[in-house]
Amino acid sequence: EDQVTQSPEALRLQEGESSSLNCSYTVSGLRGLFWYRQDPGKGPEFLFTLYSAGEEKEKERLKATLTKKESFLHITAPKPEDSATYLCAVQAGAGNMLTFGGGTRLMVKP
Amino acid sequence: GAGVSQSPSNKVTEKGKDVELRCDPISGHTALYWYRQSLGQGLEFLIYFQGNSAPDKSGLPSDRFSAERTGGSVSTLTIQRTQQEDSAVYLCASSLPGGGREQFFGPGTRLTVL
Numbered sequence: 001e002d003q004v005t006q007s008p009e010a011l012r013l014q015e016g017e018s019s020s021l022n023c024s025y026t027v028s029g030l031r032g033l034f035w036y037r038q039d040p041g042k043g044p045e046f047l048f049t050l051y052s053a054g055e056e057k058e059k060e061r062l063k064a065t066l067t068k069k070e071s072f073l074h075i076t077a078p079k080p081e082d083s084a085t086y087l088c089a090v091q092a093g094a095g096n097m098l099t100f101g102g103g104t105r106l107m108v109k110p
Numbered sequence: 111g112a113g114v115s116q117s118p119s120n121k122v123t124e125k126g127k128d129v130e131l132r133c134d135p136i137s138g139h140t141a142l143y144w145y146r147q148s149l150g151q152g153l154e155f156l157i158y159f160q161g162n163s164a165p166d167k168s169g170l171p172s173d174r175f176s177a178e179r180t181g182g183s184v185s186t187l188t189i190q191r192t193q194q195e196d197s198a199v200y201l202c203a204s205s206l207p208g209g210g211r212e213q214f215f216g217p218g219t220r221l222t223v224l
Contacts, residue, residue: 032210043114043201043215044153051210087153095166096209097143100153 002027002092006101013078013108021073021104023088033071034098035064036087044087047073078108112136114216116202122222123192131187131219135204142185143205143213144177148198156200159185160207192223 003026013019025033032051036044048057050066057064061082063074073086085105089098115134123129135142144156155169159179170176174192179185189196199220203213 034212036215041217043203043217046212046214049210049212089153091209095158095168096141096160096205096211097155097158097166097169098145098153098213099155102152 002090002099004088004090004099004101006086006088006104008104009102010105011107013075013106015079015108015110016077018074018076018078020075021086021088021106023071023073023101024069025071025088025090025101026069027090027092027099029093030090031093032091033066034089034091035071035073036089038085038087038103047086075106078106080108080110082106083108114202114204114214116200116216116219118219119217120220120222122224124224125194126191128188128190129192129221131189131200131221133185133187133202133204133216135183135185135202136214138206139204139214140182140207141205141211141213142179143203144185144187145201145203145215146198147201147218151198153201156187189221192221194223197221197223 005024035047038044048064085103088101142159147153158166174190177187199218201218203215205211205213
């Protein structure tokens, strides 16, 4: 059974204080690892897809990396508008559905 | 362009009633997914449609849940004889066909069963 674990559950940062969110996964036949951002009362917003170990993708202050066992979402010099829940999900095996982790709730204080 | 739309945005119902939730995917997206997000369980897969293939129903929690997709576009998720534990946000997503494709989510329907 595919398993995805995110840590920490919650993270408080001061504006400008860089940090990383972790997503550990156990799957058979990874087809893609996805990062989403979710704001309260809204659906998840797609950020990145990573397909193989060693791959990295960047968007503004966010950078996602992937190893064979985990993925990191690095946030550089965060701003209050980066506050949201960040979700990690995997697609594996024969199915196309996503298996999600529990999310990391990020709060950035000005 | 237009994203995934869902209706209603909120639904309050009484225990035992049936409810229907609607999803309009992004035009051209042949894959459509339903997920459920609740406080205790996180985001869980329910059902997946791809083109004219038989749907993958492996995530449906009970036979009270069913879904259909008409004309390869709009989908309806039906919950019969609703229970309080069905209260959750129901999210629809769509994607292009094939593995590794990003799924784009709608805003969700918040279902409250009294």
